[in-house]
Amino acid sequence: MRDAIARIKIKPLSWTPYLPPVEIADATERQLAAMKVTPSAKKVSPYVRTLVHDPDSYVARTELFNAIMYAEGGLPRQDRELGALGASLVNGCMYCANVHARQHAKLSGPCATSALYAGRRDALSTRDAAIMDFAEALTMTPPRADQSHIEALRSEGMDDGEIQDLIHSIAIFGWANRLMHPLGHSS
C-alpha cells in the first residue's frame, strides 16, 4: 500500500490581483502604518497592497494569522501547514495550496505532498491522513467534522492543545482562501 510515489517538485506560483492594489505613493498614513512601510518602499507585494485598501482588517488579520501559523510550541509547524493545504484544496485556492504544500515539503520532505498531488491519498501516513480528513470536513459548508475526526487525531497522539492549534490553522485558511482565490489569480 505504501509503495513508492514519484517525488513531485512543486514550482512556486505568483499571484495577481483582479482589483487595482494601493500604490505606495498614493497610500494613506493608516495604510502605510498597516503595511509597516515608508512612502519610499519599493517592494511591497500586490497581495499586501490589495488588502491594505482596508487597513483595519488588514492589521487584525495579519496579527492573528501569524499567531496561528507561527506560535511557539503546540502542534508541529508541518501539521499546521498540512491543515492549511487541506483547506486550500477544498476551497479551490491553488495559490494558497501551492505555498503551503511547498512549506510542508520543506519542513517534512516531499512524501506527503507528492502523494496528494499524485492523487494517492492511500499513500499518506495515518497521521497525515487524519489531519487531511479533519481539514476537509471542517472546511465544508456547513462544517462536517465530527467526533470520529477528533478520535482519529487523538489516536495519532494529538492532545487537545495540539488539536486546538490544528482547528485554528484550518479555520484561518477558511479566511485566507476566501481572499486569495476570489480576489486574484495565480500563474
Add this chain to the structure above:
Amino acid sequence: MTAKDAINTALGVSSGDAMYQLRARRPVFVSGAEACRAAVLHPEDDLDLSPDLRHAVAHRAAAFGANAAFLAGYPAPDAPEFQDLAEGGLPSDPGLAALARHTDMIAATPAKASEAHLQDLLSAGFSVSQIIALSELLAQVCFEMRVVHGLSLLRNNANA
C-alpha cells in the same frame, strides 16, 4: 481573557470550564479573533459601509454554519432596508442583491469565485476598498464558524 468573547459565548463556555482553560493557553488566538471581529464589524474607518449593512452581511453568511448558537452571535440589524439581505432573501435594491449573491457564493462555494463576481460588485456601485472590506468581513465569519465548530467537538468529547 474574558469568558464573554464571541467564541466562548457561542460555545457556552464559562470561566471555570476546561474549554476556557484550553483556550487560555493560546491567549493571542483569543484576543486576535476578537480584534478581527471588531475590525470587520465596526472598524475605525468604516469605508462608508454602515454597521447595519455589515451586520446584515455577517448574519447572512453566519447562517451557512447551521449552528444556532453561533448565528446568535451575529444578530440581524433592525433596519428594515437590510432585512432581505440579512435573512437570506433577494433584496429589491440591485446593489444589495449583488451583495447577497456574493455573500452566498463566498460562504458556500468559494471555489467558484471568479473575476466576474468582482465585476458584478463594481457594477453595483461598490468601490474597490469596500469590496476588500466586505471580502474580509465574509471571510472572518467563515473563520469563526470553523473555530466554533472545531472547538465544540473538543468540548463535547469526554477528554475535554
